[in-house]
Amino acid sequence: MSVKLVFSVVVALAATLLVGGPATAGAKPAPGSLTGYAFDACSAPPQAAMDAWWQASPYAAVGVYIGGSNRLCAQPELTVGWVRTQQRRGWHVLPLFVGPQASCSGYADKMSADLRIAEQQGRQQAGLAIQAARSLGIKARSTIYYDLEDYDIAPDDCRRAALSFVSGWTEELHRSHYSSGVYSNIAAAITSLDFADRADPGAYTMPDEIWFAWANGRADVRTDSRVQSHRWDDHARVHQYLVDATQSYGGYSLVMDADWVDTGRGSVAPREKQLCRGVDVDLRAYPRLKAGRRGPAVEAAQCLLRRQHFSKTAITGRYDRQTVAGVKKAQKKLGQKVTGKLTRPTWAALLARGGHPVLKVGSTGETVRRLQRALTASGKRTPVDGVYSTRTARSVATFQRRHGLPGTGVVTVEVWEAFLGR
Missing domain, CATH: 3.20.20.80 (Glycosidases)
Structure with a gap:
């Protein structure tokens, strides 16, 4: 002993x-x-x-x-x-x-x-x-x-x-x-x-x-x-x-x-960082927009255009000529049809644009929020909470199959590129 x-x-x-x-x-x-x-x-x-x-x-x-x-x-x-x-x-x-x-x-x-x-x-x-x-x-x-x-x-x-x-x-x-x-x-x-x-x-x-x-x-x-x-x-x-x-x-x-x-603490997202002060970009839906439209969705669009350096226009909530010009610049850069109208593909690309990390169940943070917004814009409404849950994985799998990709529920560079229309 x-x-x-x-x-x-x-x-x-x-x-x-x-x-x-x-x-x-x-x-x-x-x-x-x-x-x-x-x-x-x-x-x-x-x-x-x-x-x-x-x-x-x-x-x-x-x-x-x-x-x-x-x-x-x-x-x-x-x-x-x-x-x-x-x-x-x-x-x-x-x-x-x-x-x-x-x-x-x-x-x-x-x-x-x-x-x-x-x-x-x-x-x-x-x-x-x-x-x-x-x-x-x-x-x-x-x-x-x-x-x-x-x-x-x-x-x-x-x-x-x-x-x-x-x-x-x-x-x-x-x-x-x-x-x-x-x-x-x-x-x-x-x-x-x-x-x-x-x-x-x-x-x-x-x-x-x-x-x-x-x-x-x-x-x-x-x-x-x-x-x-x-x-x-x-x-x-x-x-x-x-x-x-x-x-x-x-x-x-x-x-x-x-x-x-x-x-640990489980998969908990850090506090959300506002893309533009006083502007909510986490919309329940991202509607088609064109010149003359007004409202919170236009503010979100103007915020994204500024963040992506496609426009320097003030965030007014009015879809004016400067906003049209910003959308056209974005569409040209993204390889989309240049119309100046904010369509579903343009919304999705603007929201998804950024780095291309692998995301899966358990991932958290701003990149997950970016993904969840892009999924909603693409037609699969997904809560934007910054936590990659099994529900988010199901939305990703649906998006993947819609774009001819294996429905793994894992976000890879191919998924990010699909949001960008590539």
Whole structure:
């Protein structure tokens, strides 16, 4: 017992010394804030597959096994550079660690049934996980998820030892400023944690997030009576809803599990920036306009023309000669028929014009608002809230099919160019 305790302290000290090391400079906490789709695979996919899946798949996050005695697959691709590249691409990374399993499980490496020893083992494994995370540039404030595979929660000694292990794991992660997550079958560790939290509050230190495996095919974080505690209601859940599936995107097939992620603050858009002071460009519809028209839609059009440097006319709400000239200039630049009349294609192009980033479920911000306005102008009314929801994805898929593109629901450069009439 004394050897285990000494080793635990040494590992924890090493993990603490690693905090703030050069490998973590500029890195983002993982997984960060997201409400969207994820996938996890036994081995980190090669970069070509990750790039293809970023462009073509709905997934915005990837689960990777960063270490542990029960990690079954080799990780030739998983390096600090791999993690950094995915984060720069836009991927959210969910780090998993899989060490000793429940004392009543069939795994060779198991935790002790002794509660005190199991808790120290949890601390030890957290120290090892922190070392692995730091070596990959996964910085403090990230969540590391312990993979506790299926086991029988009926035996009291096995269930309580697993709870003690998770308690030690969580406390050690918190000591080094990481967040604690637990992945397990909803009927195993997740049910056990939920019951302990309600029946004996304070007896164990609960993880910050739960990742429950429940292959019900529903991409959400709703549970049933097995999870009644409200502890993990506030963006602290991941649901693995599909297991051992083979999916192909962009010519690359992977054996993977599919997840719905709701972590951090969730996908919440920052405060909207007004394009022109006092002008609302988020219209319920973008009507056809011509000389002589007046009203808020004309103000929105004049704002867009000014923002796109097609006109310097004042925002008057009157579709005058200067506005006609601005529209003609825009249409000529955009390769459209030059009429001076603001038509659906001209509206859509003006609203969509800008950078061409990949957008998918979970994306947020001004670029998403730009997309949502362009979708509405193109005839598919979409709420402009700056959050790329599943509803926005459906609107995108409809737009894609209308323009002869695959209805993936993912916005790529081809989608942006379709808005511009190219």
